[in-house]
Amino acid sequence: GESVGLHLPTLSVQEGDNSIINCAYSNSASDYFIWYKQESGKGPQFIIDIRSNMDKRQGQRVTVLLNKTVKHLSLQIAATQPGDSAVYFCAETPGGKLIFGQGTELSVKP
Amino acid sequence: GAGVSQTPSNKVTEKGKYVELRCDPISGHTALYWYRQSLGQGPEFLIYFQGTGAADDSGLPNDRFFAVRPEGSVSTLKIQRTERGDSAMYLCASSLVGTGGELFFGEGSRLTVL
Numbered sequence: 001g002e003s004v005g006l007h008l009p010t011l012s013v014q015e016g017d018n019s020i021i022n023c024a025y026s027n028s029a030s031d032y033f034i035w036y037k038q039e040s041g042k043g044p045q046f047i048i049d050i051r052s053n054m055d056k057r058q059g060q061r062v063t064v065l066l067n068k069t070v071k072h073l074s075l076q077i078a079a080t081q082p083g084d085s086a087v088y089f090c091a092e093t094p095g096g097k098l099i100f101g102q103g104t105e106l107s108v109k110p
Numbered sequence: 111g112a113g114v115s116q117t118p119s120n121k122v123t124e125k126g127k128y129v130e131l132r133c134d135p136i137s138g139h140t141a142l143y144w145y146r147q148s149l150g151q152g153p154e155f156l157i158y159f160q161g162t163g164a165a166d167d168s169g170l171p172n173d174r175f176f177a178v179r180p181e182g183s184v185s186t187l188k189i190q191r192t193e194r195g196d197s198a199m200y201l202c203a204s205s206l207v208g209t210g211g212e213l214f215f216g217e218g219s220r221l222t223v224l
Contacts, residue, residue, distance in 0.1 A: 034212065043114075043201055043215035044153065089152050097166050098143065098203075098213055100152035 012107045019077040021104045023090035026071065030092035035064060035075045037086045038103070044089060047075070082108045112136070114216035116202050122222045123192055131187040131219045135204030141165075142185050143213060144177055145201040153201055159185060192223045 013019045025033070031052040036044035050057045050064045050073075057064050063076040073090050087103040115134040123129055135142050141160055145153035155169040159179045170176070174192075179185040189196055199220050203213040 036215075041217075043203075043217045046212050046214070049212060091152075095166070096160075097155045097158050097169070099155060100145075102152050103150075 009102070010105045010107070012109060013080050015080060015082060015108055015110050017080055019075075019080045019084070019106060019108075021075045021077075021088050021090075021106065023073040023075075023101055024071060025073060025090070025092045025101075027092060027094040027099075028071070030094045032093040033064070033066060033073055034091045034093075034098065035062075035073075036089045036091060036100075037084075038089065039086045047088075077106075080106075080108050082110055084108055114202055114204050114214055116200075116216035116219050118219055119217065120220045120222075122224065124224050125192060125194060127192050127223075129189045129192055129221060131189075131200050131202075131221070133185045133187070133202030133204075133216060135183065135185070135202070136206075136214055137183075139204035139206050139214075140182070141205040141207065141211070142179055143203040143205070144185070144187050145203065147199045147201055147218070156187070189221075192221075194223050197221055197223045 034049045035047040037047050038044045048059045048062050048064050050066050055066050061078045065074045085108045087105045089100045089103045091098045091100045117132045143158045144156040147153045157167040157177050158165050162179055162182045174190045176188045199218040201218045203215045205211040205213050
């Protein structure tokens with residue numbers, strides 16, 4: 001079936017370093033992609049989105065890159081902080097519903 | 111309230127019982143989604159409403175699961191004859207426009223079936 005997968009299940013970084021979280025998606029028809037952050041016991045929280053007519057979008061300390069040729073998304077977090085520790089999910093939207101990947105757990109060491 | 115509200119936050123029930131989970135979306139959001147999330151997994155799509163109608167219910171695992179949104183606002187997810195495998199976090203999200211729009215999630219209802 002359709003799936004969105006992540007290359008790395010866990011990522012540990014030092015506070016202040018940059019983090020890169022990768023994601024592969026499978027549905028070529030998807031035209032909208034979102035990164036969500038989920039802290040323990042809470043619902044997913046929107047971080048940044050990108051449409052398929054773009055290849056890069058920047059937010060505050062975060063950048064999303066989209067490579068449609070290889071169906072790959074990445075989330076870059078600049079100057080990672082302890083508060084960034086969470087599970088990060090990419091998600092795609094083929095036909096209205098949002099399909100999530102398995103998630104990458106980001107751990108920030110002080 | 112300002113965000114998506116889900117009740118109850120925790121529900122413990124016995125195998126075979128009936129359960130209802132409620133979602134109150136952000137006011138004015140026409141699209142409403144239900145997801146199920148098991149520990150260590152990503153949210154799994156269940157059903158999506160546009161207004162009062164179910165636009166896509168392809169994620170409902172079987173006929174024990176049913177959801178309604180009679181007035182296009184509050185939605186109820188209903189689970190009949192619960193099984194231990196139904197234990198999970200049930201997440202609700204709403205969106206202003208539906209397809210291609212940001213989803214705002216509630217904090218979820220954790221269901222435990224003993």
